[in-house]
Amino acid sequence: MKAIELFAGIGGFRVACDSLGIETVWANDISPTAAKVYQKRFGEEHFHFGDISNFLDQVPDHDLLTGGFPCQPFSSAGRKLGLEDARGSLFEKIVHILERKKPKYFVLENVKRLLSMDSGKHFATILDALSEIGYLVEWRLLNSVNFGLPQHRERVVIIGHRDHTPKSYLCTSSDISELTPHQASVASNTENWKSIEDHGSKFHTWGLALNGKFFHAKIEGFSDAARPVKLKDVLEERPNDNFYFTENTLERIKTSEEVNRFYNGVEILYNQKGGARMGYSVFGIEGVAPTLTCTTSRHYERYKIGNEFRRLTPVEYARIQGFPDNHCASVKLYDQYPLYGNAVPPALVTWAIKRATSTSYTTFQSASAQMELV
Ligand SMILES: C[S@@+](CC[C@H](N)C(=O)[O-])C[C@H]1O[C@@H](n2cnc3c(N)ncnc32)[C@H](O)[C@@H]1O
Structure with missing residues (x-):
């Protein structure tokens, strides 16, 4: 065919x-x-x-x-x-x-x-x-x-x-x-x-x-x-320090509201006060990821992993969409996020x-x- x-x-x-x-x-x-x-x-x-x-x-x-x-x-x-x-x-x-x-x-x-x-x-x-x-x-x-x-x-x-x-x-x-x-x-x-x-x-x-x-x-x-998979099942062991922003997330959390609930299977820990915008949320890893998109604001999402806070890596974006880890490795790191966000899960x-x-x-x-x- x-x-x-x-x-x-x-x-x-x-x-x-x-x-x-x-x-x-x-x-x-x-x-x-x-x-x-x-x-x-x-x-x-x-x-x-x-x-x-x-x-x-x-x-x-x-x-x-x-x-x-x-x-x-x-x-x-x-x-x-x-x-x-x-x-x-x-x-x-x-x-x-x-x-x-x-x-x-x-x-x-x-x-x-x-x-x-x-x-x-x-x-x-x-x-x-x-x-x-x-x-x-x-x-x-x-x-x-x-x-x-x-x-x-x-x-x-x-x-x-x-x-x-x-x-x-x-x-x-x-x-x-x-x-x-x-x-x-x-x-x-x-x-x-x-x-x-x-x-x-x-x-x-x-x-x-x-x-x-x-x-x-x-x-x-x-x-x-198929058998359900959680976000924590596909995370990289210890990505590069550039993906972490623990200190300033702790500051931000002081002005955020604790949510601690699952919405559409996504674990939401905190939301920025007064704003329901998903882009300002802190997510947990016990559920699934929210819909990956091609917008760059997504990179401001933070995930609490252990006691640290970080964004997801392009390898994790690949895994969440079901592509091989290095599928987009031929282009710059920041160009990879929107490409995965726009893609259809194979x-x-x-x-x-x-x-x-x-x-x-x-x-x-x-x-x-x-x-x-x-
Ligand atoms: C929703 S994405 C499809 C993504 C694809 N299914 C994948 O798995 O990556 C739509 C695609 O249409 C392309 N596109 C938009 N306008 C186009 C045009 N006039 N001619 C050809 N491609 C176009 C965009 O560059 C984008 O990659």
């Missing part, structure tokens, strides 16, 4: 594809630091540096399109339909390639906010575009903690298949059993699905779309979860790719049949 990786960054999808024996034949990104890491790590042959808009005609044939596309607002030209206009956006480049190359599958990844942004219009536009070009589209909200990683990181994966009967690749029958018999019955027949134009203000954690129609539901369990998309390209799936018949028995 051949894959391409759009908006490749440091190659989260590439690591996943390599681990599954899928060959990446083409990759692209506009960031010089990401390009340096990608080329150092995977070679220069298949990586193309620059704006995707300049490469659309060069994309080769492939079976699987992957990409964590930037979350960029759409234009409002199509608002009268309740949708927005994807024309001119980076997302539109994905649709352009899918239409032209017609790969069997796609696996896309984005932030949780995509489901509710602009009262659901953004995601509706995405579903509309992908489902109108001949794919059965399925999405699911996933969390890194379920993939053996010590990080609360919620991400939506959106997969596509050239298939026209309702089924789920991303839910096991145990996950699907959360649907009521009525929901399962609606899910099993696209005639009963709603038009995407009639979407509500936010999309649920799981759903399907086909030919401009969709069905969605809140599915909370995740039956395929373990999360390995799972999604494996399921998306599998021949097994879950149908809704057994759950909806229960309704007939009632």
